[in-house]
Amino acid sequence: MVEAGFVSYGGLIVVALTAVSSFVQPNIEMSSSIRVLGFPLMILAGIFGFLGIMVGVLLILIHLSRLTSFGVPYFSPFAPLNVHELKDTIIRAPVWMKGDRPKSSSRIHKVKMEREWKLNDGEDPY
């Protein structure tokens, strides 16, 4: 294909990258919305190049940072930065550290069910 002059090396790499990165999305239903978002980005990239992509991404981020679902912001542990809840996002913390529930959920049961990893106070170890 390349030697015949149909596509360039760069074009092949871009197509391969898009094909691979389409596997990133966790949910099938997201694929259509990603496709819809893709076309304006393509037009912007055609007109303004990389700067256009950045402006498009910025507009999408402005929109996403306003979304909330059930009062919880869309970028929840990052956008209102909450260090205590970051332990479940990028790197998974060990199970015994994840005792308490996220702040945005129920106010009554702040601690999850005890997992018996640690001894309770005054409990006999044997």
Place this chain on the structure above:
Amino acid sequence: MMVKTRINQSELFFLLVQTMVGIGILSLPFHTYKSAQHDGWIAVLISGFAFQLVILLLWLLCKRFPHLTLFDFSKIILGRTFGNFINILYIVYLLIIVSYTFIVIDDIFVRWIFPGTPKIVLLFLGMVVLIYGCIGSIRSMVYLFSFLFIFILFLFFITLLTFQDPHFDFRYLFPIGSSGVWKILKGMRETFPAFTGYETLLIYFAFVKHPKSFSAMKGALFAIFFVTVLYTYIVIIATIMFSPAEIKIIPEPVLYMLRTIDIHVLQRLDLIFLSIWGIIIATTFLSYAYLGSMGISKLLCVKHSIAVIFSSAVVLIVSITFHYYIEIINFRKWAEILNLTFGILIPALLLLIAIIFKREASYGYEEK
């Protein structure tokens, strides 16, 4: 009128950092080198320390009026007429800074990425971002800014790549302090425009929880500290990359530095840097325009979205006319003088009046 939204210290940090890191960063090493030679980084450190003190001054003013923005407490201090006059001055100042930002980014984008594109096109692109970004609550702005903080870190990591260039030489920094105290102090003055943005604390501080305690300033002080460290790093990196003869003739050392790097996949790293820098600039002018339209909506008693459209129209007209009549270098001097007036002089006067005439607002209801 008391504001209802409350932000915590980390969110105040993000707001101030996103407002401050902006147009100054590209040409900062060039300007400090002009007056302080290789000791520019000392000048940046000293002026960072000075701005910590300025921030404390602003805090002393703001803590007398808990949960009131500048647009409200100026009326308490000076009375209705003069207060409104001060408010109009501040609105004009904020919108002028927005259009100054627009003119500078237009100029840089046209020179580096789109030679031959009319500047109006880029101006309209920025206008779309401005209108879409500013219509919304302050909370959504805070979320946006704290998410976009990733891009500042990314910008920092891009500059790390310059160390693969074999031509850098740490000896350009030595002998430390040899250019003399007077020259370093003169270099301090050149760093002031880069710190523009601290004065937005006058308005943002109204949203902070528990404004009377000193711990309410943690975010702001840490923001200034972060910006100082970032600028010092940039100035040092530019000083060691270029020889003294080179740095005098390049107005944007950071971009030239990145231009020489060649990773195999990416040929022009400076274009990527510029595009990411565009996002950081966008947060700067979004912050200013948001505050400006907040002032307009308080002054004219209109809805926020109408005020945003009004302010964006003002910005568009001002930046088109200024683009034809004023050179950027003159505008830079003006912006610096305006920034010192509105950031230090007027708040100091207001504080003086508030202390002499014992103007203070009641604490009101404070939730946990």
